[in-house]
Each structure stands twice: as structure tokens, then as C-alpha cells.
Amino acid sequence: MQNEQIISLTSLRTDQKLEESIQSLSNQKLDMYRPDFSRFLRFCQVENRKPDFDALEKYLHYSIVDQRVKLSTFNRRFAGVRFYLMHVLNLTQTEEQKKRIKLIRLLYNTEDYIRLKAMRGVRAERQEEVLQLINRYDTNKKADIRKRAICFVNLITANRPSEMVRLKVSDFDLTHRTVLVTLKKQGEMKEKRLTLECVKAIEKYLNTFNLQPTDYFVGGADRWGNYRNRMITERSYNRLIHEWLGFAPYTLRKTQITHMHRKHADLPTIAKQSGHKSLQTISEHYLEVDYSEVDKFL
Incomplete structure (x- = not known):
């Protein structure tokens, strides 16, 4: 009986450590994406929208057309907000919503927004x-x-x-x-x-x-x-x-x-x-x- 209790306590500690590790990794991602999700929430408040994947479509389109953000910023915003919607609000993105966001991203291939695709990073030296x-x-x-x-x-x-x-x-x-x-x-x-x-x-x-x-x-x-x-x-x-x-x-x-x-x-x-x-x-x-x-x- 005593051995069973020891094994049971050991198993509980192992399970607890696993959950702590998973929670820690999840918190790191939440911290990384929090600024992007905060901007999305402000957009939803201004437009009186519920924070979901439909609102995300409007937010990403607004980011390109009104704010003229670069493609790299668009991709980061999408990744950050999607993570929060799926892992914090427990929402699911439909296949149709995925297709529509891919189409929105194609705006960067049009003449009006193609310059926003350019990535001018640091230069190499000799x-x-x-x-x-x-x-x-x-x-x-x-x-x-x-x-x-x-x-x-x-x-x-x-x-x-x-x-x-x-x-x-x-x-x-x-x-x-x-x-x-x-x-x-x-x-x-x-x-x-x-x-x-x-x-x-x-x-x-x-x-x-x-x-x-x-x-x-x-x-x-x-x-x-x-x-x-x-x-x-x-x-x-x-x-x-x-x-x-x-x-x-x-x-x-x-x-x-x-x-x-x-x-x-x-x-x-x-x-x-x-x-x-x-x-x-x-x-x-x-x-x-x-x-x-x-x-x-x-």
C-alpha cells in the first residue's frame, strides 16, 4: 500500500511538471504576441466588433489599405491574433476564413501595395x-x-x-x-x-x-x-x-x-x-x- 502511494505521488509530480512546462511555453508565446492582440482588441472596440476570425479579416484588410503596413508586419499581426483567438478564446478558423485571408494577403501583389513587400534590412559590408x-x-x-x-x-x-x-x-x-x-x-x-x-x-x-x-x-x-x-x-x-x-x-x-x-x-x-x-x-x-x-x- 505504501509503495502504491509513493508511485502515485511520483506520477502526480511528473504530471505537474509536464503541465508547468507546457504552461510556461504557452505563456512565452502569449507574451510575444500580446502587443499584436492588444492592437486587434482596440480595433474591435472602435468598430464595435466581437473579437473573432471575421473581425480578424477586417483588421488585416484595414492594416493594408488604411495603415499600409509592410508584409512582414501583416504576417506578424496575423500570427499573433490567430494564436490568441485559438488558444485563449478557443475559437476555430474555418477553411473559408483561411481562404479569404490568403486572398487579402494577395493585395500585396497589386500595384497599389507592392512596394509594401520590399524588405530593406541591414546591408552587408566587406x-x-x-x-x-x-x-x-x-x-x-x-x-x-x-x-x-x-x-x-x-x-x-x-x-x-x-x-x-x-x-x-x-x-x-x-x-x-x-x-x-x-x-x-x-x-x-x-x-x-x-x-x-x-x-x-x-x-x-x-x-x-x-x-x-x-x-x-x-x-x-x-x-x-x-x-x-x-x-x-x-x-x-x-x-x-x-x-x-x-x-x-x-x-x-x-x-x-x-x-x-x-x-x-x-x-x-x-x-x-x-x-x-x-x-x-x-x-x-x-x-x-x-x-x-x-x-x-x-
């Missing part, structure tokens, strides 16, 4: 020019040693800001010139390669600050430049790279991807280093043809 900027910090000053190592790793790995702030010292295998990167977007770990020069910059940084395996690689720093073992926010990381190099971290990512392409790496090879799952995403949004190449044929 890798050698970016390296020159990074190597300005090739000094023996503690602050410069940290800056150079972080920027170098971000460039060579083509990491996203979300991946840089999550790196830990234990993720690096400097002997084999690799690093395990947590891909937050895909929910998996990815091994990436490092150059020999990058490894040397990392070693200098780790030794100078006496970093331990459990320490965050980027971490924080106080006003005197002393390292603090904590995971900084992506916003803080963006601000740091802007301050150190004069552009966004995504410029480092795009620069490295374009550099590999210019050296004739195929898309699967580039994806292995960048952490992309979709080769189409790389070709459509990351690879840039140098204007000097275009000029040759004009």
Missing part, C-alpha cells in the same frame, strides 16, 4: 573592412580585449543577437575550433566553426578575465569594465555592438554570409555556419550582389 574595425581593439586594454573577442565571434559564427547573449564559455571547444550555439528560434544546438585568429582572440579574453566554464561569454560589465556573469538582454547587446562598431549586430551576420557566398560556398555550407534551416531564406534575404559586380555589365 568582411575585410569589418575586420579592420574589429582589429582597432587589438590592444592590451581589458575593455578592448573583450570587445574584440565578442565582435570576432559574432562575425565568424554569423550568430543572431539571441545566440550571442546565450553563449557560455563551456560551449567553446577551442582545441577543435568549434562552438555550440543555442538556436533559440529553432530550439536546438548547432556546432559552428571558428578561425584560428578568432580562437586566439577568445583565448586572450578568457585568460584576461579569468572566465570559468559556467560564465556567459558576453556577460555584462560595470562602469569600470569589470566583467559580470549574467545574460544581458538582446537590446543591450544591440546597443553594445552599435557603440563599438557603429552598426547593428545583424550587419555582422549578413556580412559573414555574403562573404562566404562571394568565396563560392554553396547554400548548404553557408546554412551550416549561419544556422539557417531554409536555404530560400538565405538566398532571398541575406545574399547580396556587390554593386561593383553589377557595374561590370552596365
